[in-house]
Amino acid sequence: xxxxKEIINRLRSAPRxxxxxxxxxxxxxxxxxxxxxxIQKLMDELTKLEVSCHRVVREExxxxxxxxxxxxxxxxxxxxxxxxxxxxxxSAWGKERGFMVYRSSDFNDRDTxxxxxxxxxxxxxxxxxxxxxxxxxxxxxHDHNQPRLVSLAPVTHIALVPTSKVVPIYEQVVDEVFLKxxxxxxxxxxxxxxxxxADIKATPFKGMHGPRRLIAIIYDDD
Amino acid sequence: xxxxSLFIPCLVDMFAPSIGMATxxxxxxxxxxxxxxxxxxxxxxxxxxxGYGNYALEAARRFISIFGDDEVxxxxxxxxVYMIKRYYPELLEDDPLYPMAVDxxxxxxxxxQYLVDVLDxxxxxxxxxxxxxxxxxxxxxxGLGISRQPKVLLSKVKGTEIVPLxxxxxxxxxxxxFADRYHYISEEMVKDKVNNFQASxxxxxxxxxxxxxxxxxxxxxxxxxxxxxxxxAQLLAGPEFQGL
Amino acid sequence: xxxxxxxxxxxxxxxxxxxYARAFLGLLPPIIAMRRVQVMSSFPNPDQALKLSRAIRxxxxxxxxxxxxxxxxxATKSGAKVLWxxxxxxxxxxxxxxxxxxxxxxxxxxxxxxxxxxxxNEALEQAQIEPIETDLGEFIAQxxxxxxxxxxxxxxxxxxxxxxxxxxREGIMKEDTTDPVQLGxxxxxxxxxxxxxxxxxLTGVNMAVAETGTIINVExxxxxxxxxxxxxxxxxxxxxxxxxxxxxxxxxxxxxxCRSCTGQKISAYVTLDTGPKKAGEIDxxxxxxxxxxxxxxxxxxxxxxxxxxxRCIRCGACLNTCPVYTKIGGYPYGWAYSGPMGQILNPLLLxxxxxQDLYRACTQCGTCRDICPGGIDHPALFLYxxxxxxxxxxxxxxKKRPRSERISFSLWGLAVKNKLLWNTxxxxxxxxxxxxSSDGWLxxxxxxxxxxxKERDFPSISDSTFRERWKEMRKGxxxxx
Numbered sequence: 001x002x003x004x005k006e007i008i009n010r011l012r013s014a015p016r017x018x019x020x021x022x023x024x025x026x027x028x029x030x031x032x033x034x035x036x037x038x039i040q041k042l043m044d045e046l047t048k049l050e051v052s053c054h055r056v057v058r059e060e061x062x063x064x065x066x067x068x069x070x071x072x073x074x075x076x077x078x079x080x081x082x083x084x085x086x087x088x089x090x091s092a093w094g095k096e097r098g099f100m101v102y103r104s105s106d107f108n109d110r111d112t113x114x115x116x117x118x119x120x121x122x123x124x125x126x127x128x129x130x131x132x133x134x135x136x137x138x139x140x141x142h143d144h145n146q147p148r149l150v151s152l153a154p155v156t157h158i159a160l161v162p163t164s165k166v167v168p169i170y171e172q173v174v175d176e177v178f179l180k181x182x183x184x185x186x187x188x189x190x191x192x193x194x195x196x197x198a199d200i201k202a203t204p205f206k207g208m209h210g211p212r213r214l215i216a217i218i219y220d221d222d
Numbered sequence: 223x224x225x226x227s228l229f230i231p232c233l234v235d236m237f238a239p240s241i242g243m244a245t246x247x248x249x250x251x252x253x254x255x256x257x258x259x260x261x262x263x264x265x266x267x268x269x270x271x272x273g274y275g276n277y278a279l280e281a282a283r284r285f286i287s288i289f290g291d292d293e294v295x296x297x298x299x300x301x302x303v304y305m306i307k308r309y310y311p312e313l314l315e316d317d318p319l320y321p322m323a324v325d326x327x328x329x330x331x332x333x334x335q336y337l338v339d340v341l342d343x344x345x346x347x348x349x350x351x352x353x354x355x356x357x358x359x360x361x362x363x364x365g366l367g368i369s370r371q372p373k374v375l376l377s378k379v380k381g382t383e384i385v386p387l388x389x390x391x392x393x394x395x396x397x398x399x400f401a402d403r404y405h406y407i408s409e410e411m412v413k414d415k416v417n418n419f420q421a422s423x424x425x426x427x428x429x430x431x432x433x434x435x436x437x438x439x440x441x442x443x444x445x446x447x448x449x450x451x452x453x454x455a456q457l458l459a460g461p462e463f464q465g466l
Numbered sequence: 467x468x469x470x471x472x473x474x475x476x477x478x479x480x481x482x483x484x485x486y487a488r489a490f491l492g493l494l495p496p497i498i499a500m501r502r503v504q505v506m507s508s509f510p511n512p513d514q515a516l517k518l519s520r521a522i523r524x525x526x527x528x529x530x531x532x533x534x535x536x537x538x539x540x541a542t543k544s545g546a547k548v549l550w551x552x553x554x555x556x557x558x559x560x561x562x563x564x565x566x567x568x569x570x571x572x573x574x575x576x577x578x579x580x581x582x583x584x585x586x587n588e589a590l591e592q593a594q595i596e597p598i599e600t601d602l603g604e605f606i607a608q609x610x611x612x613x614x615x616x617x618x619x620x621x622x623x624x625x626x627x628x629x630x631x632x633x634x635r636e637g638i639m640k641e642d643t644t645d646p647v648q649l650g651x652x653x654x655x656x657x658x659x660x661x662x663x664x665x666x667x668l669t670g671v672n673m674a675v676a677e678t679g680t681i682i683n684v685e686x687x688x689x690x691x692x693x694x695x696x697x698x699x700x701x702x703x704x705x706x707x708x709x710x711x712x713x714x715x716x717x718x719x720x721x722x723x724c725r726s727c728t729g730q731k732i733s734a735y736v737t738l739d740t741g742p743k744k745a746g747e748i749d750x751x752x753x754x755x756x757x758x759x760x761x762x763x764x765x766x767x768x769x770x771x772x773x774x775x776x777r778c779i780r781c782g783a784c785l786n787t788c789p790v791y792t793k794i795g796g797y798p799y800g801w802a803y804s805g806p807m808g809q810i811l812n813p814l815l816l817x818x819x820x821x822q823d824l825y826r827a828c829t830q831c832g833t834c835r836d837i838c839p840g841g842i843d844h845p846a847l848f849l850y851x852x853x854x855x856x857x858x859x860x861x862x863x864x865k866k867r868p869r870s871e872r873i874s875f876s877l878w879g880l881a882v883k884n885k886l887l888w889n890t891x892x893x894x895x896x897x898x899x900x901x902x903s904s905d906g907w908l909x910x911x912x913x914x915x916x917x918x919x920k921e922r923d924f925p926s927i928s929d930s931t932f933r934e935r936w937k938e939m940r941k942g943x944x945x946x947x
Contacts, residue, residue: 003760004550007706010764011531017770019525020841025718026514045731104748113748114696118662135731144746148695152688153661170720174713178678178740184544186743186750187694190736195688199603199619201626202490203646208602209654209661210688210735235932236892237925242932246939258936263888269875271830273852273867277879284883309849360831389495393789397829404827405917406479410793411829412922440922443907466906466925 030168045136049193084127244459300362355424359431471800474823501729520841540679544741554584576690578670667693671704700751817863
């Protein structure tokens, strides 16, 4: 008998047990918030996580981004090709402002992309598909326009967060991404603050393996 | 007048009978008639703890045969009450006595619980001049969910100030045979508790659990500390009940 | 990893005197456990939130075979390859051949308790494949060849001087520093190069979602994300009970997992993988292997009494609150899983005979049960293990207790149901202990209970027990014999 069958059969032949009664998901307070309170709550949570939050209007995004890069001393960035980022045509903006801008869509092999994100650039710029007010969590669908390493390997991650993407709680995200019957992404990532650890002497610090800095530019798009 | 059947566990009977006497004194003072079945022995907890469930089962059967008809059973030992409520039905799962065990478990009360929740009495007319801290014994707090009741009784004692105890809900390290077999761990736990007691500035530490009482007083006695631990019943009943 | 569960007492006696580790352990209940309480209060109704996660785990276990098959079917449909291993040996063989076939000389690993359980690292080393732990704490523990001290902070007890010496010796760092942050960054740079060049990444799995065939990892450092983004092949290893019914369930479990584990609302990264990368995607694995390792789980499941153990979500909250763990740390438990979590699991995986102290070194205080987001009653399980050990339960490798103890309890068993015998024993006991008694206290009992009497006295058996006093009192009161 093969291993799979053996394991399943043993589980199946075990005496059945019943489940405990299931209460509802506790009605989380975020569900009761209005639009602007929700955005405020998101920003409060992000700030608690030491994420730098910048609230601007749509027209100011490119300017803000330039200001942040200059402030951080960053000259080379990679930008993902998702719909949010592409709308800002950051290639042209980079040429204007004197930043070296790689677009993830410029790469068609893994190794070249890896060399750039691991060794070249100082920041990765991505859009987000969701921003969850519950915990200041950014949700990103990874696909051909949103490679996984862009928001992971560079030491700084700058996220463009349109306010239309703000939702109260996680359940709304997973329903939307996984249960609407569309294409389920190969990877979906919830990002809540920069990479961190406290594994040595219980001393917390940011940037263990992933980004040390997470910066959110939040702008109105609706 | 209410009437209760006393369940005085073996540890109290043998090593700290004054706790039992204090229990009787308080109840009688409140006009509650007490009955004591002389045939009672032990609830079976030591056997269950050591893995001898079959003997604990014998103890459970006997307990039910003795107390089965009593309307209300009251005990000054939370962990024994917990034993009856939590484990008797489980031990007797396949036994004809099972329904009795379930039924009985709803009629057994820890002393402070009986006073506050059943009799609705918070002031028993006690008096104690000094500061007290309350130790939240494991089986009382987490087993029976009792915490408010002893504290409200303490708050009504004349002359008493309740002071907070750091890590009050932390185990004192008794655990029956644990305290002997793993004494080196148990000692660290009892030291923590005593240190927190000292730091609280309380004159006396109150518990509702004879196990904790014996553990903490055993340690304090060896260390020749002047401070001591009292069972809540002893404090409520008065000075003549505060010896062993 | 050498299994040292039988050395519990000797390791614990040493560790209890380890001032450095104790300083850290002392912070767990007041700080880490308190942080959990605080962040739990972000729920409008913390009890309900806890109850729901327990109910989800309960349902996951009740429906385990169905959910597992559903998960397999959905994961396979998404393009993942699901493989099964019945025990540690089969699992090692599977992983090894996958890695060998891909010509990898080293693999990076995300923290995975099950790989420690199956001794994967040793097997890889023997096969000349270098396993590189990438969680900072695991990385240090691996280099020091030590078991995890704590499931969340595997090397949190290791002094910085020791880490400095290690990093200098192994060429991980050049600069001489004991600053925890600088030490961490040295490891970052060292491991970053590995992440860049890996062919195969190994990870564990926090949850496997039946409704979509998704695997979920929860982490703070980002090392698991690298292991799932950079290499061409991803191997994720799980035990069957990781499965949950739905994504909504998974997200609620994550709420409780992170709050219980580190006091966060959610950890820095939660990644949900459904199949390998799709055509046109530039990074992420071309092939995703999910290996389901039974290693005793289906046996644990077969016994309705032990099944509950499978509800554990490995949050580690029970360690932080356990009055025993917080005195002795993780090493005495002798294996991958420590604290109450290890005390319920190790005896089932290794046998009651080899883990005698794990299910006895417990005061039954119940804090683990109270906070457990899985809804496990650890103290009751320990009582069950003790009873199986006493009866010599063959399936669980019970050992039976020493003759002297069995005799004592059989005598106790006789006395407890016979008032005459009970009272005679009491009087006999009072008579026999008289010579040790002074001022109403015993300071020792000869060869009996030497542990207790090391630093504690015990009251002598009273000259007038409650029973005796009651009789006296009633005589006086009613004036007749």
